[in-house]
Amino acid sequence: MTDVRPAAGDHERAASAERTAPTAHTTNTASTPSTTLHTLFHSEQGGHEQVVLCQDRETGLKAVIAVHSTALGPALGGTRFHAYATEADPEEAALRDALNLARGMSYKNALAGLDHGGGKAVIIGDPEQLKSEALLESYGRFVASLGGRYVTACDVGTYVQDMDVVARTCRWTTGRSPENGGAGDSSVLTAFGVFQGMRASARHLWGEPTLRGRRVGVAGVGKVGRHLVEHLLADGAEVVITDVRAEAVERIRAAHPEVTAVADTDTLIRTEGLDVYAPCALGGALNDETVPVLTAKVVCGAANNQLAHPGVEKDLAGRGILYAPDYVVNSGGVIQVADELHGFDFARAKEKAAKIHDTTLSIFERAAADGVPPAVAADRIAEQRMAEARRTRRPGA
Numbered sequence: 510m511t512d513v514r515p516a517a518g519d520h521e522r523a524a525s526a527e528r529t530a531p532t533a534h535t536t537n538t539a540s541t542p543s544t545t546l547h548t549l550f551h552s553e554q555g556g557h558e559q560v561v562l563c564q565d566r567e568t569g570l571k572a573v574i575a576v577h578s579t580a581l582g583p584a585l586g587g588t589r590f591h592a593y594a595t596e597a598d599p600e601e602a603a604l605r606d607a608l609n610l611a612r613g614m615s616y617k618n619a620l621a622g623l624d625h626g627g628g629k630a631v632i633i634g635d636p637e638q639l640k641s642e643a644l645l646e647s648y649g650r651f652v653a654s655l656g657g658r659y660v661t662a663c664d665v666g667t668y669v670q671d672m673d674v675v676a677r678t679c680r681w682t683t684g685r686s687p688e689n690g691g692a693g694d695s696s697v698l699t700a701f702g703v704f705q706g707m708r709a710s711a712r713h714l715w716g717e718p719t720l721r722g723r724r725v726g727v728a729g730v731g732k733v734g735r736h737l738v739e740h741l742l743a744d745g746a747e748v749v750i751t752d753v754r755a756e757a758v759e760r761i762r763a764a765h766p767e768v769t770a771v772a773d774t775d776t777l778i779r780t781e782g783l784d785v786y787a788p789c790a791l792g793g794a795l796n797d798e799t800v801p802v803l804t805a806k807v808v809c810g811a812a813n814n815q816l817a818h819p820g821v822e823k824d825l826a827g828r829g830i831l832y833a834p835d836y837v838v839n840s841g842g843v844i845q846v847a848d849e850l851h852g853f854d855f856a857r858a859k860e861k862a863a864k865i866h867d868t869t870l871s872i873f874e875r876a877a878a879d880g881v882p883p884a885v886a887a888d889r890i891a892e893q894r895m896a897e898a899r900r901t902r903r904p905g906a
Contacts (some may be wrong), residue, residue: 530650546743556577557575558576558657561575561655565644567632567647568641568644569634571628573633574651576771577614577628577629579626581618582659587663587684589630590666593633600633609814613629614646616888617843618840619890621865628660628803630659641791648675649676649677655681661681662843665791668694670686672691673686692848695842696842698841700734700739700861701736701862703789703839704864705865706809707809709788710833710866710869711785711872714806714831722783723746724747724785725748725785726781726785727789728774729789729790734811748767748768750769750770750777753828778803785808785809786803788811801828805902807833808831808832811835823882840865844861845862875889
């Protein structure tokens with residue numbers, strides 16, 4: 510049963526540093542956007558088992574925790590810290606983002622072969638201004654109040670050191686530093702997995718699993734994108750980059766002067782001779798405006814939720830552009846943090862992440878056999894695994 514609930518409020522102000530997880534209260538549905546409720550209860554994009562609204566006014570914490578599915582095991586997914594400042598209603602945008610991201614994690618974890626369902630959390634606000642140890646500890650208490658149904662990790666705006674702080678109040682935290690028993694930065698294997706997806710795309714389209722001699726455009730060279738650039742250069746690719754942060758571009762150019770930088774993503778996707786486009790920033794990169802002007806023959810990147818709306822995958826296929834489903838190729842990071850839960854072994858995690866190559870190839874083959882776009886084929890494979898898990902799960906488990 511879907512549970513939409515706020516978890517705590519002003520009564521926490523007087524609690525001590527050793528306070529326990531706050532008590533949840535019944536939500537006032539009149540204050541919950543009807544469009545969101547419709548998504549939860551009626552849309553194919555909904556079906557979430559549980560949604561928790563979190564607030565601690567003392568620390569400034571406002572957060573959403575969304576658990577989409579626990580069919581395969583405890584929900585696993587990162588915590589995004591983002592302001593949504595350009596949105597007319599930041600809270601509604603954050604809630605919508607959490608729902609979409611949690612659903613994506615169910616599919617990602619299923620295709621990664623993990624015994625985890627999908628969940629995601631969003632902390633609303635500018636991390637540069639709002640983030641504090643007290644806020645992260647408070648957030649950890651909310652995650653802990655779910656009793657292990659949701660395991661959290663890093664995402665946009667949160668880092669390894671942040672997970673170390675969250676772990677003080679929540680044992681269901683992964684993506685911690687090696688000094689604190691964790692696996693460290695999950696962006697390392699995220700980038701490795703995306704590179705494996707690119708190799709599979711190259712093999713499917715051009716017959717060889719290499720990017721040597723290919724021009725690859727990377728939009729976003731932050732935590733994941735910079736590692737991806739390293740893999741591409743080592744493989745002999747020509748790399749073109751862009752990022753909204755000038756310092757990120759300058760860091761790459763200082764280390765690799767052979768890399769070309771362009772002004773923005775709009776310029777990048779129109780670059781002549783581009784073979785592969787790798788969106789590695791926020792979602793929605795593939796939409797009604799960008800798809801018609803893409804010059805690349807392959808799209809394979811680290812960003813989540815790259816397809817802005819249903820139907821974009823058909824538009825890509827209609828233009829003859831091979832799309833490697835984002836939640837398949839960017840699953841290296843979740844493979845890494847899932848391994849941490851069992852005592853992290855980097856070699857073991859990397860070996861599993863290397864299988865993203867074969868998984869991506871199998872999706873292309875299924876797509877060809879079914880006569881559907883790769884994104885549809887990937888969904889079908891993931892849904893089949895989740896459905897089988899639900900059928901075989903013991904009653905009450």
